[in-house]
Structures are given as C-alpha cells and as structure tokens.
Amino acid sequence: MDTLRVAIAGAGIGGLAAAMALNREGVRVDVYEQASELREVGVGLHLASNGSRILRGWGLSEPLARVAVRPAALEVRDWAGGRTLTRQDMGDAWERRFGAPFYTVHRPDLHRLLAERLPAGQLNLNRRVTGFHDLGEDGVRLTFADGGTAHADVLVAADGVHSVIRRAVAGPDAPVFSGMSAFRGLVPAGRLDGIPRDTVLIWAGPRSRLLCYPVRDGRFLTFVAVVPSAGRRPESWSSTGDPDEVRAAFAGWALDVRALLAAVDEAGCWALYDREPLPAWGTGLVTLLGDAAHPMLPHHGQGASQAIEDAVVLGHCLSRAAADAGPGGARHLRLADALRRYEAIRRPHTARVQAASRDGGSQRLGPAERPDSAERPGSAAATRSLVEDVSWIQSHDVRDDLDETAAEVVSHETV
Template structure:
C-alpha cells in the first residue's frame, strides 16, 4: 500500500537508462502509463561519439515532438559517399535530401550524448520516474506482473518489465543460454572541433565511408558543423590469434597502412586511450517470457555496419507502445487496464523477425565493405554501376516501421559478386 512518502506502484518498470530504455519509457508514458526507470550509473549520460539516425528513426522522434530539438543539436548531411579506402575514389553516393523526400523524414547525424539528452528531457516532461544508482540483477514473473531485484537487495514490481540492459543482458538469460559473438573487429572513435580538420580538405556536409581490406573509416560533421566525427574499424590479428590484448593502437596503424591520404590525415586525431571491441549476438526469436520483455541490445545487438543499433531500440519502444495503446481501453481502479498478454505477444510477433534481418544483413555488409583482392574489385564494380537514385536496398529498412507481421516489406536480395565481371 502506498503512502504520502511512497510513490504509487508503476505500471511498467524499465531496466536500463540508455537510448533504448529512455525511448521506451517515453513511448509508454505518452500512453498515460506510470513508468519507473532504473539506471545503474550514478547519473544519466552516454559515452561515444556520433550516431546516424535514418528516416525510420527521425519519423518517430517527430511523433514524440523531439525532432526539431534533435536537428538543432545535430547535422542534416547532404550526401552519403562510399569511397575506396586505398585510392580514395568515389564508388557510389546517396542524395540524402532526395532520400528525405522519399521517406518523408530526414537523415540526421547527432552526437550520442545529445540524442540521449533529448530523450532524457522528454522522459522528464512526460513524468517518467527516473532512478539512478540502481542496478537490476534479477527478473522474475509473479502473479499479475513481474518483479526485479536490485543489487542492494531491494525488490520492485509492476504489471510489466522491459529489460533494456544491453549486450550483456541479465534478462536474456531467462530466454536463452548464449554468449556475445566476437567479430574480431575493433572500433576507434574521435570527435574533434571542426577547425582542427578544415585544412585537411574533409567533406563539411557529407557522411563519408571509406571501405578497405579488412577495415573501414567513417567521417561526418556533428553539432551544427562545430565538431567532426571519425570512426576507424579494423580486423584485429591479435583477436584472430586468441590474444587477450587485442585491438591496440599499433594494430590500428598497421590496419590502415597504405590507405589514401584522407585517412592518413584523420588517423592522428583518433582517441587512442580507448577502443570498442565489436560484438553482436545470434538472432533471438523469442523476446518475451510472461511479463518480462527484452528491448534494444538485450534482444538484438548488431554490428554497426547498418547504423541501426540505436534506431532499432527506438523502434522497439514505439511498436510496443502502439500495441499497448490498442490493448488499453481505460484505466481500471489501480491497474493500467492494459491487456499485457496480447500487447506483448503482438510486439514479439513483429520485432524479432525484422531485427533478425538487420543483424544478419549487418554481418553481410561488413563482409562486403572489407573485401580484398578480386572480391574488392568486384564490389567496386557493383557500387560504381549503382544508380544514385536506386533505393531498392533501403526501402525495407527506411520505410514505415511495421506494426504487424504482414506489413513487413520483402528484403531485397544482395548482388552476387561472383556474377560480376571486372574489366581490366
């Protein structure tokens, strides 16, 4: 029983205060639910550098009333260019202004901490109860709901629990006994004031991707053009050999030896005191057990090649909230009135298959970007032959987010490189 000093029991508990947890909490609070979110860190914040948000995410931010704020903090790039990392020549490009017209919403690049702040402020305005310094260590289904246990021994319960607890999710263990999959690739990042790179002749209004043998390099502006973001990704020989100290700066330099001048100018600006080893997990098709549901990286951690990790997490919360709204005719007494069994079943009916395809396609794109020898030449020929305004490989991912399985558009097949003849 609640008192004046005890907040009323929430309808939903969210474990994890990253982008996925915050966006889901906001989506459910906008449906009139009482949401309590637990974040293990002593204060809210995000690390890292830039994020790319495609139209399938910016349309959701628009619905939440957050897109204008996000655009003010980010950059709307004009083009996306793919170049060969060895000779620096353009392979293909995407007109991002035309892409925005096609899908109805823009392609936005933004600092991860800025997007996190936008969502955090949205949660506060929506009345989400935000609790920091609270790590969820166990999940359990109970009559009419689910319960979490915190690291300090406290327990809390609600009608439903969303586990947005990341790559090493505790809640995932309720559904499957699996481990993250090591790609043997590592990412270095670096965001610097734009003035430090202007003399390097970088693209000021574009997202540029250099694809090379077992490595790639990404550059784009951030924060209204005041900052410049770089990401260097490469395959680690030490990881392949089973060494523990893999991904070190000496491997970074060796991986990009022989690449084009633009990459060589950018490498000295990378942060060298930290790096991110790249893992995903094999697709999981069951995300719900009782009243506990996975969300974001807890359910579908991808490799970064499609720039859809944060986007999928935002989509998860949006889809769930739409199904909750459909199953909540009215609040009854102290309960939310939500038919959680139906809402969670509908969520699980559509999201795992879509995210499975993203995770597996990301792996395939990584292979494509990192080809060597004749495969590299075949890839380059395919990319150069692409029509700038051919969106056939994007429609399934950037088009409207499906709410039911029959709305999911077909995946376009990849071009078989073995069928490509490279002219001498």
C-alpha cells in the same frame, strides 16, 4: 482500474525511447538505471529515416535538427590515393525517397534529448536490477544489487546485451564474433582541412574500412575504423584503444585518412559481436527491448533506430491492453498477451535486420577481384547497391506493422 505501471531496466537510448512512448500512451513508467548519473557513452551514430520519422512524430524535429547533421551526400574515396570515386546525394533526395531525414548525431546528444523529456520522479539512479519474480496476477517484483525491491505490472529489459533479464528469460547464449574490431572516436573538425563537414565518407581498403561523418552541427567528425582482429577483445562498449594502433593499421592509406587519424587524441575499441536471433523475447509479464533483444553489428547503423521502433510497438500494445483489461487475472493475462503481440510484431523484422547487418553496409565496398568490375568500390553501381542494401530498412514505417485493431485507434499523427 489502476493505472498501468511499467518498470524499465536501463536508461540508455532504448530505455528512454520506451519511456517516452509509454508516457505518451498514458502509462506510468519507472526507469531503473545502474549508473550513479545519467549519461551516455559513445561517439556518433546514424539515425536513419525509419528512426527519425518516429522522433518527428514525437515532436523532436527541431531540437534534433539543432544538434544533428543531415548529410548532403555519401562519398566513396580511393583508400590509397584519396580521390573521390563516386558521390551519392543524400539530404533532400534521401528524405524524398524514404519519407524522413537521415541524420548523423552524437550519441550523448540524442540521449540527452530523450532524457530531458522524462517526467520528474520517473528516473531511479544507482538501481541495478539483479533479478525479478513474476507474480502473475500481482505483477512483477524486481530485486536490486543493494538488496532493495520494487513492484510493477510489467518489466521491460532495455539494459543491453549483458542484461541479466535476457539471460533469465532466454537462457545463456554465446556471442558471435565477426573477426573484426572497430576503433571509434571524435575529432574537432577545425583541426582538419579538406574533409567536408556535411558528408559521409567511406574509404574501403583491401582488408579494412574507414568511415567518417559529421556530428554536433558539423563541429566534430566521428570516425569508425573497422579492422581485422587478431584475437577476441572483450565484448564491451567502454573498452579503450590505442590511437597509435589505429594509425599503424592505416599507415599506407591516403593522405586525408592519415591526417584524420593523426588528429585523434583518444579512441574506443570495440570487438564486433552480435547474437543469433532469439526464438522468444520474454515470458509472462517480462519482455526485452533494443540491444537486450536483438544486438546487431553496426554495418547498417540500425541499433538506435530499431530500439526506437521497438518502443513504438511496445507502447501501443501495452496501452491497448491497459484500456481493455479487467481486474485480477484478466488484467494479468491481457498484459502478458500484449507483450507477446509486441514480440510477434518486432521479432521477424529485427531478425532480418540482424542478419542483413552481418554482411551489409560498407562491407559491400571491399575491393573487387577484377578492377574493371561494375561492382568495384568506386563504381556508381557499387554505391547504388550500397543504398539499395538499406532501402527496405529505411523506408520501413513501423506504424504499418501494427495490426488492424491498432490501426483503428492509433493514427500516424499520434504514434
């Protein structure tokens, strides 16, 4: 039997994670990326315990620890006066509770770690997928913007929320605007005094919030300023923002907030959209992964981790189908069934995370109506509530979602 060949559209974190999971299962992979060079845009991200435990299983613990930060604590600070209201231990305590570290990491650093493990010859640049044809027993034919074509047994769309493959398999859908925008950027930590390099900081104000956390071994700080949006901005991860605009939005805030934003040279600005969960991710020999399947708001910091979880399940389901499939139509049907199993395992969980991300995270720390409330932003109860809000996501081990057949052939040490 010929080796199973999977085409992946998109070489972001989700696409590269899928390639790594499939390569580990002995599947032949071709990754098609529309850009002329392999690079990832963005600033920092949260790699939660549910994602880091997978990367640890893939042997990435040491390289990840060299570039990422394992925060020692989460602090909530007074938005007006700047004093620390409450502090929640992370570090070892978080790892003991959730079974794996919580990291803050520069997005390009995580992207590079995955890209460096992509075997030579698997990456194809300047190849923007514009369509596909499911040929049934003969696999899938991809078409590209340059007029070229390629062939694979299975097509996986990991090319983001604007994926043409998503629209082809799920139809058009309307983005859901949250009414908020997020300014994001990086500041060299050496420019700032009084802001720790090992702590996730949150200032929750009347209408806006500011988050700050270390990346690149603490040499830089990522900030995320979430503000009400007067109008709809483009749904884009590459839009730029005016640093003066974000400084103006926080002009009356604490001194450390103003000092942090004064050090900002440039910022991106993203309108915060998501989508309603899809009833199906694919058809025939085609499926979706990561943001192409389940774009979500960033308030739980789960975009990367959910894509990595997708990759594990996809790799398992396809490798089992490849091992069991016979020739001709039997192979085609086995592979299609494997994709539907992958989707059936992942869709309920990702839909739940999507919904929870809409009103979770630091949004729960908005100023309380009554200053004596036990749930006011600076109370220990409010911070514990914030942690409990994500505990079910971070303690989740995607390997436990694999069916009984999966458990017979995939151990926790090899996923």
